[in-house]
Amino acid sequence: MPKIKIDGKEVEVVPGTRVIDACDHEGLDIPRFCYHPGLTPAGNCRMCLVKVSNSRKLEVSCVYPCSEGLEVTTSGPEVEAGRKAVLEYMLINHPLDCPICDKAGECQLQDNTAEHRDGLTRFVDPKVVKDTKDLGPQIKIWGSRCISCTRCVRFCEEVVGTGELAMTQRGDHQVADVHPEIPLDNPMSLNVVDICPVGALIDKDFLYASRVWFTKRTDTVCAGCSKGCNIVATVHQNDIKRVQPRENHAVNHYWMCDAGRQGLDYVKGPNRLKLHRGDRKTLAAKLSAIAARGPARVGILASTYATVEEAYLLKQVADQLGARVGFIGRGGDEWTAKNGWKIEADKTPNRAGVAMVFGAVEGPEAILAGVQSGAIQALLVVNGMPGATYAPELLAAAKKLELLAVCDIEKSPLSEAAHVVIASTTWAEKDGVYVNSTGRVQRIQPLIVSQGQARSDVATLQEILVGLGVRRAVLSTEAVFTEAVPALDYAKVGSQGVVLASSPEATTTVSLGAK
Amino acid sequence: MANDDRVGSRDVEPKGFLAKTLMKLYVPSVLSGMKKTMEYMIRPKATLQYPEVKRVTRKGYRGEHRLKQDEQGRMKCVACFMCQTACPAECIEITAGPSPWPDRDKAPVQFRIDMMKCIYCGMCEEACPCDAIELTETYTQVSTSREEKIYDINRLLSN
Amino acid sequence: MIREFRPEVKAELELICARYPEREAALLPAMRLLEREFGCVDNGGMRHVADLIGVSPAKVFGVLTFYTHFRRDSDGRYVFQVCSTLPCALRGSEKVFDYLSDKLGIGNGETTPDGLFTLKKVECLANCDQAPCGQLNEDFLDVMTPESMDAMIAEARSTPFGEVLPGFGPFHPPSQVYHLPPNPYKPVLLAHVLEPGSDTMEHYLARGGYQIAEQIFKSGKNPDEVIETVFQAGLRGRGGAGFPTGQKWKFLAKNDKPRYLVVNADESEPGTFKDKLLIDRDPHQLIEGILCSAYAIKSKTAYIYIRGEMPFGARQLDRAIQDAYAKGFLGKNCFGTDFACDITVHRGGGAYICGEETGLLSSLEGGRGHPKIKPPFPAVEGAWRCPTIVNNVETISAVPHILKHGPEWFRSFGTEKSPGTKIFSVSGHVVRPGNYELPLGVTMKELIYDICGGIRDGKKLKAVIPGGSSSPILTAEEVLREENPIRLDFDSLAQNGSMLGSGGLIVMDEDTDMVDALWNLLRFYHHESCGQCTPCREGTGWIEKIAGRFAMGDAEAAEIDMLDEIAWGMVGRTICVLADAAAMPTRAIVKKFRAEFEAHVAATPAVDRAARAAAGHHPSRNAKAH
Known part of the structure; x- marks a missing residue:
């Protein structure tokens, strides 16, 4: 393995490593704009210039390969002069938009300028002005802010394969743009807003929404499909302003899809169930009484949005009551990007987790048949899936039920007809664990405080279990998780998740516990 | 109690019957007090007879806030949030939106200042890059409810 | 508007695609087909070729807007292109432009309301001895004067359109007359350029043409020996860099990848107009040079990248190549041997940076002319990531002479380190x-x-x-x-x-205003910067604006040193040397003619400022306003 020297320190590198990656690995902060580890390097911003022993000139570390005996200097007067100069040139035509630009506070140009320059400019001439316009349904560009790094172009071409973006015009009029008749519109388009180093590309949903330094970031996992992209939510005043992908090379690398970003209106939507109704306290006793009349008198209808903890508790309830459990879900289109990045067809986050608790995931058909035939006399619905549409036959048959208890996140004809209604917390308002389609165990965290009276299903189910005499007390969600999966706790799951034994990529042997 | 260093304490033994009697009757102390009172009666007063006489505030006095407007009557504020960020009392709350004018991107849709939380430090005025907010010299802020003390954008524009 | 080629044209495009290892390379030729068939490259046309070639429409749009020479739907039937770069400016091109502007009633880039005339300022057309020069559509206009322009406009107006398709109007100015001034030294490459028929196969054969190529091919000699001969002769690149040609050929990577020979006929360096003469008047000399060089470097595929503004030259080369194929000099069995050699002419789209070797390769591959990061150098990884040699027209044209007469003959001219x-x-x-x-x-x-x-x-x-x-x-x-x-x-x-x-x-x-001259050159570099990397993209514009303010008497004394510093700041920090090419002349002119800059600060330039400002010459803000 070749040995190089970085700032005098000897480092061993894998052959073919770029200098910038070797420096990053050593914890050195090489400033950059156009380099992104998920895209082929372009070497055009010139910000990552370093001194190398093989060349008279400064060279761009994002492209320059490590070779045996190479000596790299990442600081000092020559390198610093290069950085100051590159920034000076970049700033001369860049509009002084910081007060009104959404990128302020997370802008690479701001950060690098604050780090390497003072606040002065020598430029007194008119700046080049480019168009501000829509590039597509989601994304708007402030062309004057574009620094021609080509990250967005490379993303659409290399990762997605749709290539709606290209650099257009020449010289200092160069700007990222679309063909006049073909907008930027692909299933992953909003990633270009994340990777744009400045505020040129803007998500129309986040436009002017909040200044980022007022916001809180919370790591969680997307619930839009079974891929389980790692994401981070930006929350301000108890409102989810946006979600962005988090790096996880076992799941989503650097990206997430647009659907995952945009399907969150329901959390604060007008259709949320916020108030309880009916008598919760006697629910356990009533269920127990009906269950005692015979087998499968009680039915449970849940969804594959249920977390591992909720599934575990549902199984305890089902076992105690001898109830059948059916799961609703949602399917949709699978889609694969040019580089193989896939959006899953299963549009629920935890089918794998439910399967591991229950062995198999039964659909809602048996429950529907049971309610229609009258065999099921009490139905407990525990649902966290947004936009769940219950079959009209179920709604018609549910009127016959002696006891209909609905624990849901949104109002529905079913909740209207229920005897007991419990408002439930959504994915955005609770702790929990999902298992994705590759068997990876990942944590979600609450992003906002729950709406109205909405309470977690983990609490509701434990109360029922206490009422049934199965449990003695209501424990925290993490305690339920550790009970369900004794080998793990939230700290061990961590922010990148762990893999379960039953999946092909398993590297640890962890299996779900029993009782 | 010899060598008593307390300031103003004078252990002077009155000598003579008259002195002792007057002392016992607190006459010197009363006279001394009345002298003090007379001094205050004659001295020029600091009190202003408000509202007939109003205080002329010094230059730079920090009073009520105002959102300023340009020559065309448009508010200068571009909702950059510098004031909200700088405010030590966290009393400013702005909601931004697209501006109705073609030569600007952003403008405040709502701009609230809780005048009861405000400490009138003027950091907002200093932080503003657009000369859009100022603390005027108006110090008469009377209201009869808490709600009235939360100034919204209309109130701030008309101050 | 939906555009679709006729079946014959689609077939023509397929033949073009077959001449490149990757389909994308046919993009620029496909856009020329759009010009020919529909009169311009428009939105529908871009979508159509994107579909045929297999690239995204945005990419085609990016390519269109990079180059200056493709016809747009806003162009008139007659496009007057007036060269505005220094050699023509020194001989009054500004006056010519102003005259045309007044006469036609339009400004730079504008089209007359009747759609007949468009007026554009363009950069150096490699025709500087005929300054002030320009082009009318695809034809050169030598030594433009108000009288000659009046005649052109009148003839263009009076020529009936008939059945002509949209696009260029039917009127053509007279063909160029070629000149070669008297020269006490005996020319080698230019020996025959003024002879009638010098561009034909018959003429070339009659003077012993293709004999040395035939001899080498039929001899089957080791190609490395041919390289060695050129190396011994000491031939150095004639395009600008002056790198020893034989040495460059020796740098070719030794692997199994196909090798490409690319002739740089993108002559765009202001003040240079030699390759045009060689191409227009002696194309076979170049073809033979290509054959010999391709043999030496074991390349079967050669391309001639010719600048878009030389369509006549491209046609001359095409005809010469067809004649060479017909004679069996090119093709699968050159001169009846087992050696193959194919030559394809690839027209550029109007960009000086495509004369930079890796910018040229990016354009050849079907993209914007963005230079590539070196290392790796083209001899190791060039066109389509294969070992590639890029050489200038004059350099390659010299090769048959060196091989015919030997290195000692070549060294009998010139100096030891600069022979020939x-x-x-x-x-x-x-x-x-x-x-x-x-x-x-x-x-x-x-x-x-x-x-x-x-x-x-x-x-x-x-x-x-x-x-x-x-x-x-x-x-x-x-x-x-x-x-x-x-x-x-x-x-x-x-x-x-x-x-x-x-x-x-x-x-x-002595009458030349050096500040004006610098501004003219910097307008050129600003216009031609590809825009990829930060120092050049922004820096060329910045120094142009400062030079402009000096020219207009609107700059301060401290900005003389600032101009020098900003120019210096670009050097050594960019992907290619266009930044250096703009910066070093700037520093030299500022240093050697500082007094003129100082005089301009005192705001007494000997030019009519008001008139220049009215004509759109860089109005600038007051230096103090910010």
């Missing part, structure tokens, strides 16, 4: 501008005064740019120096702080 002859293109204020083929090593003084006839109108010399606009300027004192005079070879010029470059001399007399 070089074609010098002299333009500007000399009495006899034109192409002069001289042995390297002749003094500048001899060329300018003895050979070119000295400065016109009895004026005195002020400054000379010796090797195309990217070479640092030399003052009259330096040129006229008696002791150790500056010689026209690679080393003498380098030792004197400049470079031989492309050998395009721009001669300026």
Whole structure:
């Protein structure tokens, strides 16, 4: 393995490593704009210039390969002069938009300028002005802010394969743009807003929404499909302003899809169930009484949005009551990007987790048949899936039920007809664990405080279990998780998740516990 | 109690019957007090007879806030949030939106200042890059409810 | 508007695609087909070729907007292109433009309301001895005058359109007449260019053409021996860099990948117009040079990348190549041997940066002319990531002569480190501008005064740019120096702080305003910067704006040093050397003519500022306003 020297320190590198990656690995902060580890390097911003022993000139570390005996200097007067100069040139035509630009506070140009320059400019001439316009349904560009790094172009071409973006015009009029008749519109388009180093590309949903330094970031996992992209939510005043992908090379690398970003209106939507109704306290006793009349008198209808903890508790309830459990879900289109990045067809986050608790995931058909035939006399619905549409036959048959208890996140004809209604917390308002389609165990965290009276299903189910005499007390969600999966706790799951034994990529042997 | 260093304490033994009697009757102390009172009666007063006489505030006095407007009557504020960020009392709350004018991107849709939380430090005025907010010299802020003390954008524009 | 090619044209495009290893490379030719078939490249046309070639429409849009030469749907039937770069500016091109602007009633880039005429300022057309020059549609206009322009406009107006498709109107100005001024030195490459029929196969064969190529191919000799011969001769690149050609050929990576020979016929360096003459008047000399060079470097596939503004030259090359195929000199069995060689002419789209070798390769591959990061160098990884040699037209044209007469013959001309002859293109204020083929090593003084006839109108010399606009300027004192005079070879010029470059001399007399001259050059570099990397993209615009303010008397004294610093800040920090090509001449002119900059600060320029500002010459803000 070749040995190089970085700032005098000897480092061993894998052959073919770029200098910038070797420096990053050593914890050195090489400033950059156009380099992104998920895209082929372009070497055009010139910000990552370093001194190398093989060349008279400064060279761009994002492209320059490590070779045996190479000596790299990442600081000092020559390198610093290069950085100051590159920034000076970049700033001369860049509009002084910081007060009104959404990128302020997370802008690479701001950060690098604050780090390497003072606040002065020598430029007194008119700046080049480019168009501000829509590039597509989601994304708007402030062309004057574009620094021609080509990250967005490379993303659409290399990762997605749709290539709606290209650099257009020449010289200092160069700007990222679309063909006049073909907008930027692909299933992953909003990633270009994340990777744009400045505020040129803007998500129309986040436009002017909040200044980022007022916001809180919370790591969680997307619930839009079974891929389980790692994401981070930006929350301000108890409102989810946006979600962005988090790096996880076992799941989503650097990206997430647009659907995952945009399907969150329901959390604060007008259709949320916020108030309880009916008598919760006697629910356990009533269920127990009906269950005692015979087998499968009680039915449970849940969804594959249920977390591992909720599934575990549902199984305890089902076992105690001898109830059948059916799961609703949602399917949709699978889609694969040019580089193989896939959006899953299963549009629920935890089918794998439910399967591991229950062995198999039964659909809602048996429950529907049971309610229609009258065999099921009490139905407990525990649902966290947004936009769940219950079959009209179920709604018609549910009127016959002696006891209909609905624990849901949104109002529905079913909740209207229920005897007991419990408002439930959504994915955005609770702790929990999902298992994705590759068997990876990942944590979600609450992003906002729950709406109205909405309470977690983990609490509701434990109360029922206490009422049934199965449990003695209501424990925290993490305690339920550790009970369900004794080998793990939230700290061990961590922010990148762990893999379960039953999946092909398993590297640890962890299996779900029993009782 | 010899060598008593307390300031103003004078252990002077009155000598003579008259002195002792007057002392016992607190006459010197009363006279001394009345002298003090007379001094205050004659001295020029600091009190202003408000509202007939109003205080002329010094230059730079920090009073009520105002959102300023340009020559065309448009508010200068571009909702950059510098004031909200700088405010030590966290009393400013702005909601931004697209501006109705073609030569600007952003403008405040709502701009609230809780005048009861405000400490009138003027950091907002200093932080503003657009000369859009100022603390005027108006110090008469009377209201009869808490709600009235939360100034919204209309109130701030008309101050 | 939906566009679709007729089946014959689609078939034509497929034949074109077959000439490249990757389909994308046919993008620029496909856009020329759009021009021909529909009169312009428009939104529908871009979508159609994107579909046929297999790239995204956005990419095609990016390619269209990078180049200046493709017809747009807003162009009129007759596009007047007036060259505005320094050699033409020195001979009154601004006046020509202003005249046309007034007469047609339109400004730069505008089209008359009847859609007949468009007026554009363009950059150097490689025709500088005919300054002030321009083009009308695809034809050259030599020595433009108000009278000649009146005649053109009148004829264009009166020529009936008939059945002509949209696009270029039917009127063509007369063909160019080629000139070669008297030269005491005997030319080698230019020996036959003025002879009638010199561009034909018959003429070339009659003077012994293709004999050395045939001899080499049929001999089956080791190609490395051919490289060695060229190496021994000491031939150095004639396009600008002056790199030893044999050495470059030896750098080719030794692997199994196909090798490509690319001839750089993108002549765009201001003041250079030699390759145009060679292509227009002696294309077979180049073809034979390609054959010999391709044999030497074991390449089966050669491309001639010719600038978009030379369609006549492209047709000349195409015809010569067809004739060579017909004779069996090109194709699968060259000269009846097992060696194959194919040559394809690839037209550019109008961009100076495509003369930079990796910018050229990016354009050849079907993209914007963005230079590539070096290392790796093209000889290792070039076109389509295969070992590639890029050489100038003049360099390749010299190869058959070297192989025919031997390295010692070649070394009998010139100096030890700069052997052979070089074609010098002299333009500007000399009495006899034109192409002069001289042995390297002749003094500048001899060329300018003895050979070119000295400065016109009895004026005195002020400054000379010796090797195309990217070479640092030399003052009259330096040129006229008696002791150790500056010689026209690679080393003498380098030792004197400049470079031989492309050998395009721009001669300026005492009346030339050097601040104006610098502004003119910087407008060129600003316009031609590809825009990829930060220092050049922003820096070329910045120094142009500062130079413009000096020219308009709107700059401060402190900005003289600032101009120098900003120019210097670009050097060594970019992907290619266009930044250096803009910066080094700037520094030289500022240093050597500082007094003129200082005079401009005092706001007494000898130009009509109001008129210039009214004509759109860079109105600038007050230097104090921010």
